[in-house]
Amino acid sequence: RKEVEQDPGPFNVPEGATVAFNCTYSNSASQSFFWYRQDCRKEPKLLMSVYSSGNEDGRFTAQLNRASQYISLLIRDSKLSDSATYLCVVLGGSNYKLTFGKGTLLTVNP
Amino acid sequence: GAGVSQSPRYKVTKRGQDVALRCDPISGHVSLYWYRQALGQGPEFLTYFNYEAQQDKSGLPNDRFSAERPEGSISTLTIQRTEQRDSAMYRCASSPSRDPADYEQYFGPGTRLTVT
Numbered sequence: 001r002k003e004v005e006q007d008p009g010p011f012n013v014p015e016g017a018t019v020a021f022n023c024t025y026s027n028s029a030s031q032s033f034f035w036y037r038q039d040c041r042k043e044p045k046l047l048m049s050v051y052s053s054g055n056e057d058g059r060f061t062a063q064l065n066r067a068s069q070y071i072s073l074l075i076r077d078s079k080l081s082d083s084a085t086y087l088c089v090v091l092g093g094s095n096y097k098l099t100f101g102k103g104t105l106l107t108v109n110p
Numbered sequence: 111g112a113g114v115s116q117s118p119r120y121k122v123t124k125r126g127q128d129v130a131l132r133c134d135p136i137s138g139h140v141s142l143y144w145y146r147q148a149l150g151q152g153p154e155f156l157t158y159f160n161y162e163a164q165q166d167k168s169g170l171p172n173d174r175f176s177a178e179r180p181e182g183s184i185s186t187l188t189i190q191r192t193e194q195r196d197s198a199m200y201r202c203a204s205s206p207s208r209d210p211a212d213y214e215q216y217f218g219p220g221t222r223l224t225v226t
Binding site (some may be wrong): 004031032034042043044045046087089091096097098099100101102103 | 143145150151152153154155158165166168169201209210211214215217218219220
């Protein structure tokens with residue numbers, strides 16, 4: 001089983017749609033979780049951290065379920081500018097290594 | 111302010127040659143990370159420095175790969191006797207914190223390495 005697995009995608013949605021990405025991780029000792037965004041041919045950038053209680057940043061909501069080892073990202077009222085690859089990232093429990101998922105490509109269409 | 115910079119941005123080399131990839135982190139950043147990213151994949155961890163100390167090199171694929179950060183600032187990733195399978199985007203990231211849970215990592219634009 002891969003350390004971090006994401007929805008394979010791609011996702012194509014119209015503007016204004018709500019879209020959800022799912023991610024699972026295999027190391028139950030993992031302590032910290034993030035979503036990064038990567039635009040085409042650009043470097044990854046932090047979108048948001050994921051907290052146990054769930055957290056929201058504008059149109060973006062991240063959830064963590066430790067029991068199921070599952071992370072999600074919800075984007076509401078999607079914009080054309082949300083088109084990018086979304087990377088699920090997990091920090092291992094006993095080291096400083098960030099493990100990235102393969103990424104899920106989102107295209108928001110006008 | 112200036113972000114993370116990497117050079118060269120593109121490198122084409124022949125199989126068997128050595129290459130050195132340079133990373134200039136954001137000034138004052140304590141931690142520096144090297145990743146390799148294949149097309150359609152997320153970044154894969156290679157190695158990590160706190161100041162000049164290499165804390166973890168578990169991600170380096172084999173002993174042809176090495177990295178250094180002698181003065182705790184600029185870092186060089188060296189690949190000896192390059193092979194075609196080494197072709198990828200090599201990315202550097204830096205962070206103001208020792209703990210990757212504390213603060214985001216800022217990625218550079220990467221060096222696209224092609225081994226022919």
